[in-house]
Amino acid sequence: MKKKIPVSMLIGLVMLAAVAAFNVSYITIWNAFNDRLTTLNAREAAFIKLSEIAAYVDEFYISEHDSEALLDGAADGYIGALPDESSYYITAEEVQREEEETNFTGIGIIGCQNRQYGGICVLDMYEGSTAAEFGIQLLDVITEVDGEPVSSISYEAAMKCISGEEGTSVRLTVYRERTDETLYFSVRRGAVIHERPFAHRMLEGKIGYIDVDNFDTGTDLLFLDALKELQDQGMTGLIIDVRMNPGGYMDVMTNMADPLMPEGIIYSQRHNGSEMTDVTSNEDALGIPIVLLVNEYTSGAGEYFAAALQSSGCATVLGSTTAGFGYAQSRIDLSDGSAIVLSAIEYYTPDGVSLQETGVTPDRKVIMSTEALYELLANGKGEDLQLSAAIDLLK
Numbered sequence: 001m002k003k004k005i006p007v008s009m010l011i012g013l014v015m016l017a018a019v020a021a022f023n024v025s026y027i028t029i030w031n032a033f034n035d036r037l038t039t040l041n042a043r044e045a046a047f048i049k050l051s052e053i054a055a056y057v058d059e060f061y062i063s064e065h066d067s068e069a070l071l072d073g074a075a076d077g078y079i080g081a082l083p084d085e086s087s088y089y090i091t092a093e094e095v096q097r098e099e100e101e102t103n104f105t106g107i108g109i110i111g112c113q114n115r116q117y118g119g120i121c122v123l124d125m126y127e128g129s130t131a132a133e134f135g136i137q138l139l140d141v142i143t144e145v146d147g148e149p150v151s152s153i154s155y156e157a158a159m160k161c162i163s164g165e166e167g168t169s170v171r172l173t174v175y176r177e178r179t180d181e182t183l184y185f186s187v188r189r190g191a192v193i194h195e196r197p198f199a200h201r202m203l204e205g206k207i208g209y210i211d212v213d214n215f216d217t218g219t220d221l222l223f224l225d226a227l228k229e230l231q232d233q234g235m236t237g238l239i240i241d242v243r244m245n246p247g248g249y250m251d252v253m254t255n256m257a258d259p260l261m262p263e264g265i266i267y268s269q270r271h272n273g274s275e276m277t278d279v280t281s282n283e284d285a286l287g288i289p290i291v292l293l294v295n296e297y298t299s300g301a302g303e304y305f306a307a308a309l310q311s312s313g314c315a316t317v318l319g320s321t322t323a324g325f326g327y328a329q330s331r332i333d334l335s336d337g338s339a340i341v342l343s344a345i346e347y348y349t350p351d352g353v354s355l356q357e358t359g360v361t362p363d364r365k366v367i368m369s370t371e372a373l374y375e376l377l378a379n380g381k382g383e384d385l386q387l388s389a390a391i392d393l394l395k
Contacts, residue, residue: 050074075338080152084343085113086329088154092337098160105166107131108192110214111142111159112246112299112323115357117175118151119143120158123244123297124213124377127193134187136174138378139370143182144173156329156341164189178371200226207394208235209387212256215248215301220255227259227286237394238286239387241293243319244377247300250328250347254279257305260286261312265350267304272344276352281308290315291390294362295373298322306360307349316393318364319386326356364389 057065076089108129114121119141125132136142142158143150150158162170166189174183198219199211208230212223230238250267257266263283270276292315294306303322309315327343334340348354366389368376375381 090339106163113155130190198222206236208238211241242302243295245302253301268348294319311350322359324359
């Protein structure tokens with residue numbers, strides 16, 4: 001026989017539950033208020049400090065000065081002090097110049113960020129590149145642009161500084177690792193042909209080869225066409241080459257990874273303060289052995305492409321450890337016409353690991369020296385040790 005709970009006891013339990021819920025809510029709200037108060041106090045202290053400095057400069061500094069330039073310097077310093085080399089500040093004048101200038105050109109290089117030397121590594125050049133005409137070579141690292149160190153103005157900002165009005169020149173300081181030289185160039189900006197062929201072919205033994213040099217808009221369509229063409233030719237194994245790949249758009253990478261791997265997570269992403277969200281593939285997979293070639297110049301989307309295929313078990317990653325870039329940037333326009341570019345999204349591998357500053361470790365390490373890589377890329381000389389190892393693995 002079931003015992004009945006007295007009404008008085010039931011009311012007491014309900015009241016206790018209500019009190020507990022109120023206490024939990026109160027504690028949560030109070031903690032949030034304290035956090036907000038701490039943030040406001042910190043911001044007020046920062047404003048007071050900046051105002052105090054400005055007042056002393058106005059009162060004691062011996063020379064004339066531009067208050068607006070000082071404010072730009074303070075904003076630049078604030079963003080520059082973030083522990084991330086990809087975030088930077090853009091002055092209102094620079095924003096306006098970008099919007100008004102219609103005939104800005106570059107010097108025809110494809111580059112990636114080089115942490116070791118704090119510069120821009122030249123991965124490739126477009127047809128008609130003025131950089132090549134004036135002496136820049138593949139794998140050179142641009143360390144200064146018009147006297148400004150790349151490490152102090154960020155990779156993205158430096159790439160913008162390299163571009164300018166057609167016919168004008170930009171002064172570049174370059175470190176050439178293979179000869180251990182620091183060189184100086186004045187390179188004229190000019191129009192170049194940005195279209196590049198999408199390389200794919202059938203190797204001996206019915207091994208397909210696709211060279212993916214970026215993840216820009218349209219690369220996924222070219223990749224899928226190449227994949228189908230190789231399949232129609234009876235491909236039994238596939239080598240995908242993302243060496244020297246500076247990255248690109250994650251949605252383009254997703255469209256390329258999806259048909260290769262079984263159902264699962266391709267990558268995850270997180271905005272500041274938000275929960276992680278997963279981007280997944282469907283259950284269809286290519287179903288043949290895949291080897292993915294990577295090296296230290298494989299960045300961003302190329303790294304997460306490698307991590308997705310590696311984690312799913314559908315590909316063997318071969319080469320050297322990748323560059324280690326796991327953030328995406330967003331531009332935010334400010335009220336005075338200036339702007340900031342902030343690393344606002346962090347990406348994660350299917351195993352929940354960020355590749356920022358770590359990169360992808362290959363399943364099989366095959367290292368090529370800078371000299372050997374240069375001779376292969378620039379002059380077509382020497383053996384491609386990594387491609388040869390991939391072919392042997394598939395055979």
